[in-house]
Amino acid sequence: MSFDNKKLLAVKDLATTFHTAGGDLPAVGGVSFDMESNQTIGIVGESGSGKTVLSRTIMGLQQRTNVTVTGSVLLSGFEMVGASEDEKRERWGTEVAMIFQDPMTSLNPVMKVGKQIDETLRVRLGMSKADAKARAIELLELVGIPSPQYRYDAYPGQLSGGMRQRVVIAISLACSPKLLLADEPTTGLDVTIQAQILNLLEELKERLEMSVILVTHDLGVVATRTSRIIVMYAGRIVEIGSTREVFAHHRMPYTRALLESSPKVSNASHTRLTTIPGRPPNLLKLTQGCSFAPRCSYATEKCHVDRPELEAADEPGHMFACWNPLPKTRRTVKK
Amino acid sequence: MSNFPQFNVLEEAILVEKPEKKEPLGVLFWICVGWIGLNIVGAIFANVLPIENPLFQNYSLVNAGPSLHHLFGTDDLGRDIFSRVVYGSRVSLSVGAGAMLIGFGVGAPLGMLAAFRRGRFDAILTNVMYVLLAFPAIIATIAILSFWTPRTLFKIIVVIGIASVPLVYRVIRTATLSVATKDFIVAAKVQGATDRRILLRELMPNIAPIAISFLLIGVATVIALEGALAFLGLSVNPPTPSWGNMINESRTILQMNPWLVIFPSAALCLFLLCLNFIGDRLRHHFDVTEVKL
Numbered sequence: 154m155s156f157d158n159k160k161l162l163a164v165k166d167l168a169t170t171f172h173t174a175g176g177d178l179p180a181v182g183g184v185s186f187d188m189e190s191n192q193t194i195g196i197v198g199e200s201g202s203g204k205t206v207l208s209r210t211i212m213g214l215q216q217r218t219n220v221t222v223t224g225s226v227l228l229s230g231f232e233m234v235g236a237s238e239d240e241k242r243e244r245w246g247t248e249v250a251m252i253f254q255d256p257m258t259s260l261n262p263v264m265k266v267g268k269q270i271d272e273t274l275r276v277r278l279g280m281s282k283a284d285a286k287a288r289a290i291e292l293l294e295l296v297g298i299p300s301p302q303y304r305y306d307a308y309p310g311q312l313s314g315g316m317r318q319r320v321v322i323a324i325s326l327a328c329s330p331k332l333l334l335a336d337e338p339t340t341g342l343d344v345t346i347q348a349q350i351l352n353l354l355e356e357l358k359e360r361l362e363m364s365v366i367l368v369t370h371d372l373g374v375v376a377t378r379t380s381r382i383i384v385m386y387a388g389r390i391v392e393i394g395s396t397r398e399v400f401a402h403h404r405m406p407y408t409r410a411l412l413e414s415s416p417k418v419s420n421a422s423h424t425r426l427t428t429i430p431g432r433p434p435n436l437l438k439l440t441q442g443c444s445f446a447p448r449c450s451y452a453t454e455k456c457h458v459d460r461p462e463l464e465a466a467d468e469p470g471h472m473f474a475c476w477n478p479l480p481k482t483r484r485t486v487k488k
Numbered sequence: 489m490s491n492f493p494q495f496n497v498l499e500e501a502i503l504v505e506k507p508e509k510k511e512p513l514g515v516l517f518w519i520c521v522g523w524i525g526l527n528i529v530g531a532i533f534a535n536v537l538p539i540e541n542p543l544f545q546n547y548s549l550v551n552a553g554p555s556l557h558h559l560f561g562t563d564d565l566g567r568d569i570f571s572r573v574v575y576g577s578r579v580s581l582s583v584g585a586g587a588m589l590i591g592f593g594v595g596a597p598l599g600m601l602a603a604f605r606r607g608r609f610d611a612i613l614t615n616v617m618y619v620l621l622a623f624p625a626i627i628a629t630i631a632i633l634s635f636w637t638p639r640t641l642f643k644i645i646v647v648i649g650i651a652s653v654p655l656v657y658r659v660i661r662t663a664t665l666s667v668a669t670k671d672f673i674v675a676a677k678v679q680g681a682t683d684r685r686i687l688l689r690e691l692m693p694n695i696a697p698i699a700i701s702f703l704l705i706g707v708a709t710v711i712a713l714e715g716a717l718a719f720l721g722l723s724v725n726p727p728t729p730s731w732g733n734m735i736n737e738s739r740t741i742l743q744m745n746p747w748l749v750i751f752p753s754a755a756l757c758l759f760l761l762c763l764n765f766i767g768d769r770l771r772h773h774f775d776v777t778e779v780k781l
Contacts, residue, residue: 212678218607246680259671263693263776272689273679308776324679 160227161332161364162211163187167224167234169203169210178436180206182388183224188381190331193358193365195375195396197411198385201433204368205254207385208336211366212251213241229331246277250325254337256317260309266320267293267305273327292323297353315346322353329361336368351378372415376400381470384408387434387444390463394471404466404478407445443476451477517769520762527759531577540568542575543727551745561747563738569748572729573755579723579730580756583645583714584707590649592703595656600687600695602657603664614661617654625651626716633722641724644717648710659702663695697771704767708760715756731756 169181181203188194198204209215211226213233226233228248233241253259261269270289274280280288286305293301296319309317318338325333335354339347355378358365367375375382375396382399384392384407392405403409413427431448443449446456455476463472467481530537540558546566554561560569602610632647633639667673668691676690715732717723723733731752738748 214674214678242677242680242682245678249678251675251678253671253675255671259675261672261676261690261694263696264689272676272681272685276685277680310776321675324675327679 160187161190163227165225169206170221172219175437180388184390193379195379195382196368199433202385203388208334208368246328249332250330252325252335252338255341256314256321259321262309265306270324277328296323314342318350333363333365392473398468398471404473405475406449406451520765523762527577530574531581534575539571542571542729560751563748564741569751573751576729576731580711584711586645587648587710588706591652591656595653596660599657599660600664603661603668617657620654663698667694700767704763
């Protein structure tokens with residue numbers, strides 16, 4: 154993999170360590186990947202696998218104290234790690250924007266939703282009041298909010314969860330970012346609205362020529378909407394590759410375990426879902442070996458003492474980290 | 489792929505019409521506003537109003553009950569109680585407003601900044617404030633006012649104001665903390681909002697309801713504190729009346745002349761009650777976070 158400056162995003166050896174009272178906690182432990190423009194990447198993993206910390210680190214959002222970030226995040230050629238707040242602020246909104254998990258808390262409850270969009274337009278793009286309002290209504294319409302001229306004056310408390318998430322998306326699109334980081338954008342919504350929001354994101358990505366990083370624990374969400382998938386476990390990438398390849402020819406047992414634990418339409422009714430035994434590891438007490446080894450049925454002696462590095466699989470761009478990978482079968486996953 | 493734009497039919501049906509109008513504030517609210525206004529006008533124009541001199545002592549008419557001539561009666565020195573209540577509002581209202589202006593002027597910005605910035609700044613400031621809080625405010629004000637003579641209204645306001653800073657700081661800091669960790673603050677930040685903008689446009693409107701409630705309680709507490717200081721002879725010097733020192737002076741002759749304690753107390757109670765009612769009503773009226781469905 155080359156990390157040239159033409160890439161929209163190039164992440165290299167990115168590590169985020171929290172210094173807690175119990176010791177150093179490597180929430181993200183050396184992650185490298187890159188992405189081109191106009192791509193949608195999915196980052197999947199269990200709770201606590203470092204997905205959210207990774208996306209926040211890419212954004213350059215860290216606490217001021219007790220955290221160390223090493224490695225490199227090149228965003229359109231600009232180094233985000235170690236950049237000053239002012240430098241990052243210049244790029245936030247215009248280069249990279251973020252959508253948060255819970256639309257109930259990501260809107261200011263005492264400000265009209267229209268004003269919240271206005272704000273960005275006027276401050277960042279220097280629009281006049283009237284222009285900003287017209288543009289805000291346009292944006293509300295773009296994200297599929299009915300009668301946007303009335304909704305402009307609504308407070309977040311008057312909107313439903315799905316509508317709020319649409320407003321959140323409208324705000325993040327205000328300065329036409331090149332990259333949109335969506336951190337579990339549908340977790341707080343019910344299933345029918347989830348599909349709508351995801352379809353909306355996909356539409357907007359096509360229409361506005363953005364790139365999207367979709368962070369989720371739901372494989373169903375990424376299956377049809379992403380071109381590449383990154384599977385994370387205990388702060389590291391364990392498998393990365395094109396979506397088709399990862400679903401059909403995954404080599405890492407963890408990926409398989411994840412896939413098997415999601416419900417399938419073809420299952421007979423009342424089938425018990427397969428669960429992954431054990432729990433995600435305590436990041437404060439990581440061993441030398443593979444983090445997944447204690448829960449892995451394929452684990453051997455070597456897995457417990459030596460950590461596998463990412464190695465290339467058959468298809469270019471497909472990599473996995475495992476000493477005992479699943480055989481290269483040309484089997485297809487039941488859908 | 490589905491059609492675009494796409495939305496829930498039910499959502500649309502509910503929300504297509506214009507947002508509903510707000511309910512009116514109500515008669516009682518306006519009565520309260522009127523009463524507070526009357527008090528303020530009375531305090532400002534006390535010396536041009538056609539009322540008696542509050543210091544004039546009429547020894548032929550001491551401890552008289554209410555009459556047409558003396559609406560609230562007279563005290564043990566034959567001074568007109570009505571006139572003293574009106575003049576007394578000057579001291580009480582200026583202490584209430586002035587001290588809270590200082591308390592909020594210093595405590596609120598510091599509290600917001602500390603909660604927003606966190607880190608060492610917050611740690612040092614909060615610990616200093618907590619040490620100050622551990623020291624009872626009343627003792628501190630007594631100590632300072634005993635030595636800082638001659639006592640004027642201005643000095644009393646300053647001392648009470650400074651004594652209230654740690655209290656305001658603590659309330660505002662806590663309120664800000666609970667808002668500052670919400671996602672919409674981070675969301676505003678990653679949309680490129682500066683710290684100043686986040687403080688003024690995102691944080692301030694969210695803590696305003698708490699701040700206003702605390703302000704109203706603060707005004708009441710401070711007026712009462714002035715009364716307590718007056719009792720110890722540490723407020724404005726007699727014979728200048730204030731609601732607090734009138735109540736305190738009247739204690740000795742309570743059984744002989746109950747009017748002397750009833751009227752200033754009623755004035756104080758009504759004033760504070762109205763303030764709190766106004767605050768409550770306003771908060772309810774402007775509360776947009778409550779879902780009204």
